Structure formats: structure tokens, C-alpha cells
Amino acid sequence: MDMRDETARPGIGRVQRLQVLRSVPMGLILGHPESEVLLPTRNVPANAAIGDWLEVFVHGDSEDRPIATTERPIAQVGEFARLVVVSVGAHGAFLDWGLAKDLLLPFPLQRERVRPGESVVVRVLLDEVSGRPIATAKLERFLEDPPADLREGQAVELLLYEETDLGTKAIVDGRFGGLLYFEPGREAPAVGAFETGYVQRIRKDGKVDLTLTPTGRAAVENARDVVLEALARSGGRLGLSDASPPEAIRRTLGLSKKAFKRAIGALYRERRIRIGEDSTESVGPLGSPRGERD
Template sequence: MPAIGQRAQLTILREQPFGIFLDAGDELGEVLLPRREMPKHWQIGGIVDVFLYLDSEDRPVATLKYPKVMPGEFAYLEALSITSVGAFLDWGLPKDLLLPFREQKERIEPGKSYVVHVHVDGPSGRIVATRRVSKFLNKTPADYKEGQEVELMLFGKTELGYKAIIEGKHSGVLFANEVFRRLRAGEKTKGYIVKVHPEGKIDLSLYPPGRARINDLETLIEEELTKRGGFWAISDSSPAEEIHKALGVSKKAFKQATGALFKKRKITIGDDGIRLVKE
């Protein structure tokens, strides 16, 4: 059955000066697709694919557009205005998305963007946003594997590091001492599962684990040394930030890779930098 907050393929019933009416079943009845939203080619009895939501008077209405976020998902949306009922966010539809005051954790400012969860409010049937994203995260045990690549969305900070939404479902932590670039709320990035604890907590990393990663880093270092004529003024004593800026990796990973290259007698390591060994 068609429902608010979903896409549906509906039959065109009739035309009126302000648009065409679609058959949305017994629950929603006839739903208007406004004339400004109508497809170029249509006919009575034809089918259109639409998204269903409520207009400013809480009447079901259809649109051909796709919202930036579907109900049940998390997103990073810009606040457009503040009214007596809350903030309104840009989610790509003619009617802006309401973030009620009761669902705000801090003062919302127009022009700034915020991580929110979007859902259909049970009592009102309206699609709304909330800043209280944690209560919509999956609390069931995760079945991620250590080393698994996952999609992350950053949504906050803790004393330990950065909180991230994993695959739009669970939450995890990127530890601050393993992050060597600036992160911001709402940023989407690739990450990796480090550990899933028995109590459900999940440790994350921005970097792939294991020997394969070190092998790739060894190759990268050798190639860079060749480009630089055999010497690179970077070493184990270099600041972690400098190493990350140069290679995009942690100091620990850098030391593992240079140590492996040293054991293979491919480089020498000095206080002033690393050198290729001439064959």
C-alpha cells in the first residue's frame, strides 16, 4: 500500500487546472501531483513514479522529485530558516523539512548544516527530522568482520575521538590518536572495522589493516624515493602530522613499512631521512 515517506507507482485518475490526481489506495485516497510537478507526457490511466509526503496543510501530495534523504536514513542537511515551530531544512523538495524544537540538541542557525535522522512521526504522520540521532541507531549486535570496509558518516565527538554512523545503521568510534586529518560532522568517508566488542561497541579506522596495506605503502615509499633522487627528508622522528600529510597514513604504519624496507635492505634510515640503497 502507498504510504507517506515512500515512493510509489500510482495510476493517473483525472486532471484539474492545478494538477492531476493519482490513485493512492484506500488509506490515502486521491493524491494531487501539482501541475508544476507533472511529467511532460502523461495520460489518464497511465502510471507515474512519485514520492509521497504532506503539504503545509497536512494533505497528502506527490512529487516526481527525489528527496536528498529518505525517511529512515541519516543525512547532513542545511538549515534554511527558523520559525515558531522549529527549524526548516533543505531536503530537495518544494516543502522544506521540519526539525521541531523538541528534536534539537543545540541552537540551530540558518546557513549551517547538521546531521539528522529523518522519519515519519507516528502521531502526526508528518515527515520530520531529529538531531537525536543516537536513538535511531541499530542497537542489535553487529555482524561486521574485522578489517571489513564500511561507509561512515561522522556525527559527533567524544573524549576518545569521533563518533561515526556505520553503513547507516550502527555507531562506532574513530580514536583521535589514529586520525591525522581534520574531520567534520556530516563527512562521509570510507573506513574499516578494527574490532567489534562483545558488549556491542565498535572500533573503527580510516586505514585498511593487515600486511596488504603495508605492502602498498612500501611500494609507495620506494616510488617516492625514486622520484626524489633516492633521498627523502622524512623519518621515524618526523611528527605524525608531517607523515600523514605526506603519505596519508599514521606514524605507526609508516614505521612498519620503512622497517620492512630496511630489513629487505632496500633503504637506510637516518636521523635526517630515508635513502634508497643503490643496487
């Protein structure tokens, strides 16, 4: 199947601002004389007038003619999304992408057969033959190289799309790929999940290793907030110290012992807590600048 990740005709598959040119019995004509598109009456905003600019999404109708709508799709051409399978027909699966007309995921562009009710991570693109937006679940060719300014420890947004023996492949910040490794003691998020993650390592070959656990300064700040929230909930005293067993710390706070020790060390230096043999206590109201170690 011929396809491309760009518009075959100006504006197809994208949200854009178009000017109202004239009114017709079926609705409004938008665009410019060389490239006109119909906005059907059912989508015409109240008080829309000739000369106004409207923000619309342009796609193809059942006869492959450009048509505009004021509805917003979940994703437009060039974007990744998690969509739900509505039905399966002779040529592929149909996905709910937020418009009245469902989005086709052709059989040749599926990694594996999907069924109604399932979620699938796809890229929206244009079919060169019909000029219509379609979906593909074969994503690798559309992932960019990591940006040059990407840094280890950086927070990123993840869309998980394929499980492997080592972890789950992720689309990072809607642009490039990475691998979220399985972590001992943590349940792996499901394929299709959106997560905030962190860059664990950037390999020499450009591949990106990911983690859900903050690293570096972000890790200390995150653990510090966890400890402060736990102190607030428990009336200013935790039955944990830097001598507590790792299992007790993880069970109570969801932190590793290393992260906990770094957090209470930072809070102690800020004079916000005192650390005893078997407890950690806030000094006065949380946020007080004074404190001392027993």
C-alpha cells in the first residue's frame, strides 16, 4: 500500500485556519479560489460570516473529496496516538479517532490482527492512492533520531507501544524511540499507557534507555517530596531512619533505601527534619528552617 507521512493535498489531515469565501446550500465554502473545501451545514458555527477565519480539520469524504469539520480528531497526520478499535471490515480495522467517520487501519499496516474493543498505538498518515488519512501500527520508520540536546536524567513523556524481552518500546515526546526496561519490584505499565519517564542512558549508537524512576537531581527532589508528604500525613513522625531495612522503606514509601537516604540527607541539611535511630521527625511545622540531628 502506497503511503506517505505528509499531505497529498494542501491541508488534508491537519487542523488549520481557513477563511469563509461564500455560503452555499450545503454549508460554507472555505479556503481560497485555487483550493476550496466545503464545511457542511451541521458543522457551521453560529454567526459565522463571509470573511471570517475558522479553525477546521480537513479530511476526505466517501468520494475522496476534501471536506472540513469543526470536530477535532485525537491525532492528525504526522502524530502518534492510542486509539480504540471500533470494528473490523474487509480491508482492515476501523479506529475511533474522535470524528464521525472512523479511521482505517489496513491489514497490511497492522503488526498483528486487532479486535473490536482493543487499543492500538498508531501513526496517522496519508494513503497516496486515496489521499485519505489512514493509520499504521508499524511505527519504527517514523521515529526520529534523538535530539542533540537530550540529556541523561531529563524528564520525558512516553507512549508505550511494544513489549520485548527486556522491556517496553516507547515513543518519547511524540518524536523518537526508546526502551523502558523492566524494573525489579515494579509492575510494568501496559502497552498503550502514557507515562512520565526519565532518560537513563544515551548509548553511543543513539539508542535511548528509559526508566520511570527519576535519576540524578530529579530523583532526590522526587524522593524528598515523598518523605515530606509522608511526614505530613503521619503527624510529623515516620518510623523509618537511615538504619531501617530496605524492605520497610519500600513498603512504606515506595522508595529504595538509597533514594530515601539521599532525601532525608537533603532535608536534614535544610534543617527541616531530625533523624533518630529508628525514626525521622519534622522540626516544628514542615518547612521550618531549623533542625538538628540526634
